[in-house]
Amino acid sequence: MHLTTPDWIIIISFFVIFIFIGVLVSKKSGKDSKSFFLSNRNMPWWLLGVSMVATTFAADTPNFVAGVIREDGVFGNWIWWSFLLTGMLTVFFYAKLWRKSGITTDLEFYELRYSGKSAAFLRGFRAIYLGVFFNIVIMANVCLAAIKIGHVMFGLSAYQVLLIASPVVVIYSAFGGLKGVILTDFVQFIIAMVGSIWATIYIVNMPEIGGMEKLLSTPAVAAKTAMLPDFSKPELLIPLLIVPLAVQWWSVWYPGAEPGGGGYIAQRMLAAKDEKHATYATLFFNFAHYALRPWPWIIIGLASIIVSRT
Structure with missing residues (x-):
């Protein structure tokens, strides 16, 4: 893919803006640990809600959803739509409790709920397990997606992609703390959604597709548009609907949707102005995460079925 000078200006500006945001808020974020990790607990619900959606929107997310569409159809998304159950549990039950707890991070809760050496051990174990091992897996997935995109679009090697993108993230996160992350999340989410819709x-208007009506009327696509699997086919019904709804939503760790919200979401609830803002933020997150954000990717996934055949 050949990039012109304006293209490179846009890309460089993208990185410069995020570094600028981190540096801009660094003075307030660096006052103390509360300022750095909680932004002084003064964040409004709408900013927190957008940040929650953005932080669960990585480079690999659209690819994953489009892949599910191509493989199983729209109903294949029940593999993660089922997590809405725990998401709403967080909205109406856990959000207020997280904010009311007054803790700095979700791991601190273990020593609030339990006591003694066992509580300290549990907190330390979770910190190492989630902060090191699990996050390495998550970051590896995201970095792999970024590497593939960087190679296809810019012709960059894996090392070049990581050496360009990683320092930018480290800089604005280290300087800006949670507030810097939330503000950059807001900008990134707008850019990502505008790009997705665009x-x-x-x-959809490509000659091969011919518009939305033609897309949905194509037999190969129409067969993938059902919201629910065929109940007469247990081989589809059980893994794609029954298991997610009966077991997966409470037994599997999924960023932002495990019972209680988990680290990514809990940290933002803890930074809310009050309990109402924490509740509204998680409500907006669940609406945007499940009902709003994935539809451009779903449509693109359906369109790719036709494009791959031409």
């Missing part, structure tokens, strides 16, 4: 409109 890409959807462009792809």
Whole structure:
């Protein structure tokens, strides 16, 4: 893919803006640990809600959803839509409790709920397990997606992609703390959604697709548009609907949707102005995460079925 000078200006500006945001808020974020990790607990619900959606929106997320569409159809998304159950539990039960707890991080809760050496051990174990081992897996997935995108679009090697992108994230996170992350999340989410919708409109109007009506009337696509699996086929019904709804939503760790919200979401609830803002933030997150954000990717996934055949 050949990039012109304006293209590079946009890309460089993208990184510069995020570094600028981190440096801009660094003075307030660096006052103490509360300022750094909680932004003084004064964040509004709408900013926190957008940040929650953005932090669960990585480079690999659209690819994953589009892949599910191609493989199983729209109903294949029940593999993660089922987590809405725990998401709403967080909204109406856990959000207020997280904010009311007054703790700094979700791991601190273990020593609030339990006591003694066993509580300290549990907190330390979770910190190492989630902060090191689990996060390495998460970051590896995201970095792999970024590497593939960087190679296809810019012709960059894996090392080049990581050496360009990683320092930018480290800089604005280290300087800006949670507030810097939340503000950059807000900007990134707007850019990502505008890009997703723009890409959807462009792809749907490609000559091979011929518009939305033609897309949905194509037999190969129509077979993938069902919201629910065929109940007469247990081989589809059980793994794609029964298991997610009966077991997966409470037994599997999924960023932002495990019972109680988990680290990513809990940290933002803890930074809310009050309990109402924590509740509204998680409510907006669940609406945007499940009902709003994935539809451009779903449409693109359906369109890719036709494009791959032409």
